[in-house]
Amino acid sequence: MSILSQLNSPAMYAICGGIVAFVALICIVFLVRAWKAGLALGMDPVKLKRVVVSSATFSALPSVGILLGVIALSGSLGTPWPWLRLSVIGALHYETQVAQAAAEQAGMKSLSAAEMTPQGFATIALLMSLCIIWGIVLSIFFNKRYTKKLSSGSGSGKGAAGFGDLAMTAMFIGLVSAYIGSYLGGFISSNGLFTFSGDWTPLLVAAVSAGVMALFVYLAEKKHITWVENFSIAGSMLAGMAAAVLVGLL
Amino acid sequence: MEQKQKDALWAQYSKQTHVLGRVLSILTVVLLLGAPFVIGGLLGAYPDLGATARGFLSVGLVWTVSSVAEFLIYTPMLGAGGGYLAFITGNLINMKIPCAVNARDLAGVKTGTAENEIVSTLSIATSSLVTIVILALGVLALQPLQPVLQSPALQPAFANVVPALFGAMAYQYYRKNIVVAIAPLAVMSVLFTLVPGLISSTSFMIIPSGALAIGIAYTIYKKKKTGKEAQA
Known part of the structure; x- marks a missing residue:
């Protein structure tokens, strides 16, 4: 079995798809909570609906651009892993650069399926994850303190934000x-x-x-x-x- | 609903947001860092930790500094819930931030308010779900789609998603704040023209550019405030 066949196997889709599904669930939880809280605070449902519609239309085109990033990386890393990376924390401009650097450290001349080995792939995958997690780590430790400090203290919020x-x-x-x-x-x-x-x-x-x-x-x-x-x-x-x-x- | 009730509700919502945000962020990190080992087990070879450490020292540190800057700059724009979500789902500069800012303007809410927090969270969550759905559909249809999306004629379009986005956003922001915009735009244009090597570090140049814009905005804000106080 070639390395690309292994990287595109149903098990790989199950692992990566499972994590993507978990993140989709997080988004739904936050979406529903924010919607309910907005209504409870007396926000206009028409306004909330407008925010959702405009955000959806806004995101459609850049998402197709991100899909191209998945396609670009799929030739060397298979499809499931780039799909996961660009759905969770990833950034279009970041992934290729880090994947290339990781490939070099794994002993490959360039990021290509021809040179890919199972250990090379596992190393690249770990480095791609390790390099990008710091925003989320900072959020875990400092989001609460930082947002509290920045908050205008306007409670349910009609006050001017200065x-x-x-x-x-x-x-x-x-x-x-x-x-x-x-x-x-x-x-x-x-x-x-x-x-x-x-x-x-x-x-x-x-x-x-x-x-x-x-x-x-x-x-x-x-x-x-x-x-x-x-x-x-x-x-x-x-x-x-x-x-x-x-x-x-x- | 009375103001007191609203405040209590908001306090409870914020508290739960931080608990949920932290727990789900930790789980995401565990899943992301654990996946390469699970995949390694599947492939029969685990990651080379020495190579990973060397790779981290060569490229990871730069991204760590970049992550600190992103956290400091974007968290205030997004609020607590939007912040947790945006850092979990990524693609901040090319999508989530402009999307949230656009939603904020559309809804007419102010940064730092409860309404902004709600709007920002709705916006980031929707944006992330759209990306997840489009990527999932794209991955499903990847083989038949590839020739169309990778056709040479369409490549310039996808290579210019960010300029297209920032052109539209620039019009929206510059027309309302032209005095704030002139200096950063001029300084950055001159800087990138005289030192073209900086173009590859544009994401870092956001910091001085933003600092300059904030400095000018603060001067204008102070002047207006002083003027109002003098009138009163």
Whole structure:
């Protein structure tokens, strides 16, 4: 039996699928609890439903991108393990990098099925898990203390959050600015300072996506077509990604 | 319902969230770290602990530092329940954080309030379930789907999911907070242009960029507050 057949065996699907199912159950428990608590606190059920619908539509496209990560890794690690890793704690940009580094430490030249051994796989799997668990470990020890400290103490919460809310918005602006700055810098200087010969696709994609978002905002705010808000992010992303496909075809 | 009752209900909910969050997080860690050993038993070879330790020293430490930064930055955005869930399910920067922030804005709730905690938890849980379902369906249909999803024509689309996301989010945030946004965007653009080697460390550059944005936001906040006090 080849190593890939072993890695794609029903037993592997059962182990990895079992853990994914456990995490799905955790999500359902938190979802139901939050919904009930929201209603008990007097929140508008229409608003809660809107949050759920918009989050679902928001997540659909990036999830397909994550699925591609599973496909990309399935050639060397089989399908069940990448499926688990990208469903639990995993991150698209992280898994390939760590898997490659782990393969090197396991004595392989590169991450490939041709060089994979059972021990190599078990080592890669352990290192991939070990490297990514620290966010969850910090949550176990410090989430309670940290959130308590940060809480505005507004109880059931009509009180103003003061600077906290503005700080979070600013942090997000910083995050987006770092990435957009990196796309611009990549285009201008990635092939040598001020050569303007780098990849401009991310910049174009971001611009198209922003333009379509502007259109959605116009429809929602000026034309009062509020239902489009639920699909504004997904729609904008889809337009941006379509622009990337067009650039690729040029 | 009276305010006192609401406060008591909220206190109980928060307490249970931390108990559940901790227990389920510990179980997830045990399952994740235990799985390679169970799989090793199945394959007939256990992980090489020496190679694992060397690998951790070469790449794990970087991710550990990154995890600390992510915990400090994202937990306040997500609240307790959303925080536990987001760190269990992952994909924070490319999905969970923007998703929760978008939901917060859509619902019009403020960070640090009970409503934000509820909205954030609903958002992260829904987002995670959608990913789990799409991945499960994708894995089921993996063979017939592969040619379509891996067709060269579609690759640029999936390689640009993050720029597409941040472009849309940038419009939403910049238009309302342009004064806060100008400096971080300009500084980051100049920095990445002059030191293109930093592009591979963009996730770390979020920290100075965010700190700059927060500094500017704080200055504006203080000015407004002082102005209001002077008027009063």
